Amino acid sequence: MKRLIRTEIADLPLSGIELVLHVAELYPGLALGIGEPNFTTPPHIVQAAMDALEQGKTHYSPDEGLPELRSAIAEKTKNDNGFDPDPENEIIVTAGTSPALYGAIQTVLEAGDEVIIPTPAYFSYESIVRMFGGEPVHVAGDPEQRFVPSQDDLATAVSSKTKLLVVCTPNNPTGGVWEKEHLQAALDLAEDHDLLIISDELYEKLVYDDVKHHSIASLDNATERTITINGLSKSHAMTGFRIGWVIAPSEITTNFCKIHRHSTICAPVISQEAAIAALRGPQDSVKAMVREYDRRRKMMVQKINNDVPMMQVQSPKGSFFMFANVKDLIENRVEDMKSSLMNEGKDLLESFPSRLFSTEDLTQSGSLVSMLYLARFARVMAVSGSFFGAGGEGYLRLSFSQEFNQIEKAIERMARTLDQLT
Amino acid sequence: MKRLIRTEIADLPLSGIELVLHVAELYPGLALGIGEPNFTTPPHIVQAAMDALEQGKTHYSPDEGLPELRSAIAEKTKNDNGFDPDPENEIIVTAGTSPALYGAIQTVLEAGDEVIIPTPAYFSYESIVRMFGGEPVHVAGDPEQRFVPSQDDLATAVSSKTKLLVVCTPNNPTGGVWEKEHLQAALDLAEDHDLLIISDELYEKLVYDDVKHHSIASLDNATERTITINGLSKSHAMTGFRIGWVIAPSEITTNFCKIHRHSTICAPVISQEAAIAALRGPQDSVKAMVREYDRRRKMMVQKINNDVPMMQVQSPKGSFFMFANVKDLIENRVEDMKSSLMNEGKDLLESFPSRLFSTEDLTQSGSLVSMLYLARFARVMAVSGSFFGAGGEGYLRLSFSQEFNQIEKAIERMARTLDQLT
Secondary structure, three states: OOOOOHHHHOOOOOOOOHHHHHHHHOOOOOOOOOOOOOOOOOOHHHHHHHHHOOOOOOOOOOOOOOOHHHHHHHHHHHHHOOOOOOOOOEEEEEEOHHHOOOOOOOOHHOOOOEHHHHHHOOOHHHHHHHHOOEEEEEEEEOOHOOOOOOOOHHHHOOOOOOOEEEEEEEOOOOOOOOOHHHHHEEEEEEEHHOOOOEEOOOOOOOOOOOOOOOOOHOOOHHHHHHHEEEEEOOOOOOOOOOOOEEEOOHHHHHHHHHHHHOOOOOHHHHHHHHHHHHHOOOOOHHHHHHHHHHHHHHHHHHHHHHHHHOOEEOEEEEEEOOEOOOOOHHHEEEEEEEHHHOOOOHHHHHHOOOOOOOOHHHOOOHHHHHHHHHHHHOOEEEEEEEHOOOOOOOOOEEEOOOOOOHHHHHHHHHHHHHHOOO | OOOOEEEHOOOOOOOOOOHHHHHHOOOHHHHOOOOOOOOOOHHHHHHHHHHHHHHHOOOOOOOOOHHHHHHHHHHHHHHHHHHOOOOOEEEEOOOHHHHHHHHHHHHHHOOOOOEEEEEOOOHHHHHHHHHHHOEEEEEEOOOHOOOOHHHHHHHEEEEEEEEEEEHHHHHHHOOOOOHHHHHHHHHHHHHHHEEEEEEEEOOOEEOOOOOOOOOOHHOOOOHHHHEEEEEEEOOOOOOHHHOEHHHHHHHHHHHHHHHHHHHHHOOOHHHHHHHHHHHHOOOHHHHHHHHHHHHHHHHHHHHHHHHOOOOOOOOOOOEEEEEOOOOHHHHHHHHHHHHHHHOOHHHHHHHHHOOOOOOHHOOOOHHHHHHHHHHHHHHHHHEEHHHHHOOOOOOOEEOOOHHHHHHHHHHHHHHHHHOOOO
């Protein structure tokens, strides 16, 4: 009997996202979990999509993306990111940031290669590396340094098999932003060991407190070893449009395109037209959204630290996530939460397909117990830090991409629920 | 020094598409080459996309696709294709048919597995199989049977390593349509050897002369081993929208979704809304497009067989391609064509990056020489049959997805050019 499913896919460990999706489906509308702007797309961008439809721009584009969009991305990169890619040879437009990341890893990763992932980190890095036979190596960031890993810890993780280093700033899930000196240290390491760098900058526009986003590719001699990934989903509230891009040296984009041609053909063309408007049009709406995220962020930090027992947050400098420390909660109340889940909350535990998640799986991490407890009893989706790799246990990811009032109420529910916990 | 690019990607042989794209870029607007409907998307579908934009439907959908779209696909499959997939567990919406095919092969193919590809066949099958470490095994179809392979030839190709059999009907590039008995024979073989089947039915609506399209999954006991791939690009002139789907047993879709979640997240949402309108709305525009393709097809067959020397076509039963036999042309004139290309036409030969295509590469196949000759001297893109695998040499693929008059003129140019060939 042949095996039905490719080994790397069949054996892929569940990444936590499956568990989050299950809870979200069971309890629709949970607060604080969503990694998506609540804003609708700015009207001038929607209008550009409508114009494209009206003008019959419903045919294929070149595989690499519309030339005008690639030029707009090149200009944006020069202005915002401080480096200057060739739009013809170094930029490929993808159907979202995910395919950019996926294709980039497939392009360069050899089975057996190690990939250094500073954690806590977005789920997909680990999963994609494993799908292509690579080995993820976690380097836990220092919570006192907004979860940016120390240069020593990064250096210790390098082996003769290391091929790639992933940098994600501003960070999902921690909200940390890497300073220029952190990026320079990562680049030095990459140069010393001949590593490639994937720089995921999807949250670049969402920074606060006068923090500045830096692109690692803007540092001296960095472009030759850096694959920069970006897109419009978060900055311009365009998640459903599916527009991202990859910027890399032409030897990498040429090979990336071999994959892209067969896996994608081209990114959706109406969305590409909208993306031109997003990049070339007025940016006030981006600034207005960032101001509103900032208002929510400040309220949220204050309210959690004042009102929610056994939970502390540091003010995040970027993204729309904060990474709440719940070590006190776990230390003091994990058994109470487990017992509540096994009694009043057993509907939730029993709803999981036992083939995928046994009760033992579900209760082995204190963060996960806290997540399930808050989902069940406070109607809040505080995503378990354990899903984000080494250094995540003891934390919960909270999003502020929902309306101010919803966030306020959700924090009140968390405060009440945890207050009542005996 | 580490290798920069993953071995399977770096070593991927050029698939012919790169050469076609090069010629298309050099001579914009060549006739007969395009694999894309010239029609604009029907207005009620465009309107549905506009409505979605107006209603702010610009957020993520569920990874698997909008529930309403999956229901519409299930209904369409029941009505058109004679089988009845579960929309919740057996259908995943993808960003075009290419990612459906790509993800399906990645989901089931183990490195070292063999994949039987009846040829001539669409470029991507071979490339994707190679990218995942598989071994394509070509089975050349019988030109007298519209290029459908004989049961014996298929059976001979099976080895202990065979995992998968690809069926594409109606066929790109040949225009052949598999009868029910051909499909039953393929299914019998798959059952005997425990193979999976990928059934690419993208051209299902484009059939002529009262020929009926049959889906292999509609045969008894076929669904358990069949992955059906389909989409709206060709039937509804929606190439730029990027909507396709995969239908398969839930063990396959569940694993497919592990890839899809990280490679795609979800298909573009405005396009998904348009796709609901395409599937549930009136189908007159599809019928009108098919009538027009049919009109072109008849003219083209007659005109080529009457007017173009050393070229014969059989009337294709499906798709918008015909596969012209140019064996006479090659036998009698290949040296003349080569010498014209090396003299007046050397600008074309020299335009290719020699690293990728040497003059020797470009002149070793008679079909390719004919393609380059017609591109250079008749402004026609007659795609070399050699690009489509075993059995393709001696043929040229001609498309009738352009306007009637353009096709007429292109054939006249071919006739004149070949007449003048000394």
